Ligand code: SR1
């Protein structure tokens with residue numbers, strides 16, 4: 001990693017960014033026209049960084065700069081700029097492994113923690129589209145290709161032990177971002193923490209119940225340990241629907257600043273959890289009963305297809321060209337060996353599915369009781385209606401986390417979600 005010299009970094013506001021870009025001929029050519037004519041708009045609505053859209057006479061670019069603190073909270077919560085280095089590294093790796101599914105990289109300045117990418121237009125953040133009940137026909141194929149290829153090809157199923165360890169080492173320094181996840185997802189929602197919040201007063205009882213629920217504390221702690229101690233593959237690390245930009249015909253995965261080597265189910269579970277939250281939030285957005293049913297059916301169908309297609313593609317890669325150091329071919333010779341290896345692949349996927357179910361549950365609970373919420377629920381204006389949607393999601397999540405074995409297949413998850421669609425928690429009926 002390039003050494004960052006103290007004093008090299010400064011936050012680039014509009015004028016400084018214009019000067020910086022004007023000094024980069026390749027980018028100036030993409031934009032076209034005189035630098036003074038470029039429009040520069042800060043559009044970042046994420047929790048951590050500055051994001052600018054810059055447009056010139058010829059074209060546009062997206063510029064992301066890491067701040068030395070958590071934007072959502074402020075300077076009281078410092079955060080290393082090195083996350084921009086890991087994000088750039090992950091984006092480069094993902095571009096090789098899943099071409100066309102991440103934004104093209106145009107420029108990176110390590111000292112400024114600044115990355116310039118192609119402008120994705122007319123793409124929108126998928127979460128916004130889901131709130132508006134938009135269906136995305138390409139999503140399943142694209143996201144499952146992205147996950148199957150980035151996870152498989154960075155695991156020992158495809159890599160030598162040495163290359164895998166080099167990969168782990170390259171991302172090992174991103175521990176401050178891992179720590180955010182360890183605290184905000186795997187710890188804080190289950191204890192009193194200053195930054196927790198929920199839809200009060202309706203969910204006060206549920207929040208208190210989470211803090212006393214020992215079965216849940218064991219389950220979340222097991223998941224936390226898996227997150228911390230299972231470097232299976234290079235994860236995106238924050239693969240929610242706010243990290244995916246879409247049109248009806250294209251999907252692009254953005255923002256891998258939480259990338260590190262972790263358990264594969266964490267990425268897959270993130271996608272499924274965010275679809276399930278879109279499903280439960282949908283009832284809270286309807287203006288007349290049932291008006292979003294077609295969308296809700298599509299979401300549940302998408303949940304099933306995401307797992308099924310991911311598993312199919314991952315297994316195809318494994319069956320087709322596994323040259324990694326795990327499962328040496330010489331140990332699985334002949335017909336009997338082939339059959340035993342295939343049984344082992346099925347067992348591997350079953351274990352990965354159980355991880356996915358658990359992590360999806362953890363990802364759901366953190367968005368309802370932790371610091372960082374999502375607009376799926378937050379944009380439901382009436383707090384009681386919001387709480388009803390959230391309570392349904394939490395009921396499913398608790399079951400998924402504590403009774404993971406009761407969900408052996410993805411249809412068990414969608415079936416349980418469907419049953420909860422019209423369930424009314426006590427605070428709504430009393
Ligand atoms: C303090 S950062 C809060 C959340 O924003 C990111 O998108 C991650 O999900 C993180 O947990």
Ligand code: MG
Pocket residue numbers: 046047238243255
């Ligand atoms: Mg992000």
